[in-house]
Amino acid sequence: MTATQQARARVNGQGSFWLAQTEQRAPRAPLTEDLSADVVMVGAGYTNLWAAYYLKKANPELDIVILEQTIAGYGASGRNGGWISYGMPGQHRTYAKSHGTDAVLRFQREIFSTIDEIVSVAAAEGIEADIAKDGEIAIAANPAQLGRLQGELDGAAKWGFGPDDLVYVDKSRLGEYANVAGALGGLWSPHCARVQPAKLARGLADVVEALGVRIFEGTTVTEIEPRRAVTADGLVASADYVVRGTEGFTPSIRGQKRAWLPKLSSMLVTEPLSDDIMREIGWTSDVMVRDGSHFFSYIHKTVDNRIALGGPGIPYLFGSRTDDDGHTFASSERALRAALLRVFPVLRDTAIDHTWTGVLGIPRDWSATVSVDHETGLCVAGGYVGDGVSSSNLAGRTLRDLILKRDTDITTLPWVGKKIRRWEPEPVRWVALRGMYLVYSLADRLEARSRSSRTSFLATAANVITGRH
Secondary structure, eight states, X not given: OOHXXXXXXXXXXXXXXHHHHSOOOXXXXXXXXXXXXXXXXXXXXXXXXXXXXXXXXHOTTOOEEEEOSSOTXXXXXXXXXXXXXXXXXXXXXXXXXXXXXXXXXXXXHHHHHHHHHHHHHHHHTTOOOOOBOOOEEEEESSHHHHHHHHHHHHHHGGGTOOTTTSXXXXXXXXXXXXXXXXXXXXXXXXXXXXXXXXXXXXXXXXXXXXXXXXXXXXXXXXXXXXXXXXXXXXXXXXXEEEEEOOGGGGGGSTTOTTTSEEEEEEEEXXXXXXXXXXXXXXXXXXXXXXXXXXXXXXXXXXXXXXXXXXXXXXXXXXXXXXXXXXXXXXXXHHHHHHHHHHHOGGGTTOOEEEEEXXXXXXXXXXXXXXXXXXXXXXXXXXXXXXXXXXXXXXXXXXXXXXXXXXXXXGGGSTTBTOOOOOOOXXXXXXXXXXXXXXXXXXXXXXXXXOOOSSOOHHHHHHHHHHTOO
16 A cells, blocks of 8 residues: 555544534545645645635735645644634743743734634635634632632733733632533633634635645655655655645654654543533533643533533653544543543533544744745744644734745744754653653642642642743
């Protein structure tokens, strides 16, 4: 079986519940001969789909090609938690260190406006992706979590948040959002929207294809060089610019094993819930819910009244391996189920319809980058550390402006041209990541038993060591 045939065979894997909900159809044809174009993009996920969309809108004459090893939206774009969130793809203080506080404030405001940009484009292009913008609420279930949320609120103004961008919700009002077990308080923000992520990815692929972008599926790129991408079958795609938008699958590219770490994140989705259970949960709006733990869970109420929850589980596989068609380890399934029942104990008799695993890209300093080298034609965007649904749209617009050599406000944001240092070799990488998440898990258990409003010293130490906060 050739590399192309192997890639096409993987399309039949489990993937995610989101992908299973999309229209099932034959993959697009693979690349079968050498070609040339103005822009070649590696990976048919959000980053390149958005970049292709905005480039074609700006210059319809551009010849753009996207090479995808399986199908459009197969990776993180079709398996994520469905949050179009306000989270910055990295640490505010990291960007401020290099570019100053004012630049970070501009960055945060761009992320806020990006949410509406995605909603607007989806509506304008007729992409039906179950989008609803009712904001998000982060809920604290113990004093330490409440203390962290208060600290987040206290520091928000420094990073561009106005009084209406992040609002404290006391215990007496939490039921207006959802009846989360043990909730002591929360933070609400209007800057978040729900999306069925695979529908968005697949719909966007159809839109850019209609604009004239050529998409080749079942085509595995093994090497990216100046002005060309080389496939597993030896075929070459040449271009003025080659964009790497492979996120957590970046280690599969020759020479990129230590560039970005592929972090696993697993999810479950319940059966559709009855009206009685929905009333007991009290989740009447489309607000997104997350908890305040270190090993946090992100929770999504689907359009057909299922609960989708993601979070705890095995975070990393030795040697930067990625998931196997969305397969989820039994230990991760147990952790997800336990997290679901901690938040909504009423679901103890509810069936789980689907579990899956995806992979996201983590740069060494937990901060993303968008980079275009006009001399070599090499372009990179990604490393969104879990906030890629919104960040990828901004990255796509930024790639457009950089490739077209436009001097705009977004081309001066702190992630533009950011250099990413490499991760440590194995086994250091595996020991460090697995150890870090064990520490965070232990910190969550200690905080659950404590009455202190202070974050566990274990988590504080881990944050310092990793540079995560």
